[in-house]
Amino acid sequence: MQKSQSAKNFVGRVTTGGLNYHKDTHAFDSSMVPDKARDAVAEIRELTAADILCLKPPAWSKSTYVDRTKYYTDQLPLRKKKFEIHIGLQDFHNLDPHANKIYKGTELRNDYTGWNVSTYFEQNELKKRLKNLTEKSSEATAKVSQKLQGYLKPSMSQTKFNEKLRDEKISDNELRNKIKEQYLYECPKSSAEKTSAEVFKRLSEYKLKVKQGEIANMNTDDETYRPSLNRNLTHNIERKRVHDGVWMYSEANQKESWSCCMCEDFNAPGCIVKIRNKDRWITISL
Ligand SMILES: [Zn+2]
Incomplete structure (x- = not known):
């Protein structure tokens, strides 16, 4: 009797007799779960678990997901790959050129009406086209190779570093x-x-x-800790002379002259001196 009462407290057992349970019920009874269901849950849990330490055996991605909002080339993380090549996380492999062998195509059509079914082709013409293509592709390859001149593969740089260490040890x-x-x-x-x-x-x-x-030997005697004053002691001051009057006929002089200082020379330096200190802080906007 005691046993059946305590068993009632378990949630998830068919003999519990109800769907609801109290807040303080803290144990779920898993003994009645069928083995098949338990295995299925375990399998899915294992399948979807993140493999951070790469302990799972490598497997092909079975996903057929395609992002149809992008072009096929944009779906590949090419930009990421290029970036990784650039910073040295990946290697750049020069692909070997394909063999210059031409295979005759296989015709799969059944209805040939309106089609030129001739399989005749000029061998020389094909060779010429292939030659053009090869020249173009080799030009493109040369351009890429020129860009990558001086590029050291990560593995090579590691080897060089090891060689340097070895030399140091010997010396x-x-x-x-x-x-x-x-x-x-x-x-x-x-x-x-x-x-x-x-x-x-x-x-x-x-x-x-x-x-x-x-x-320490690299430091020359010319170097000193004293501050360099040749920038601080110069003054960036602009002086400008102007006339604040007008060039007009003067009754007193009986000729044309500047009205401010009665100077009779039009090109004479101005009677007003304007000084502009270019180093002064402009605080007008504050
Ligand atoms: Zn003047």
């Missing part, structure tokens, strides 16, 4: 042995691991010192 070998000898003289009982670690540390410290010395 450092003598120095490394010297440091090791010195260290073993200081600590004769040091273990092999500790020795190699200490040698590595001393070598990198030595290299850093050499590098710092090189940089």
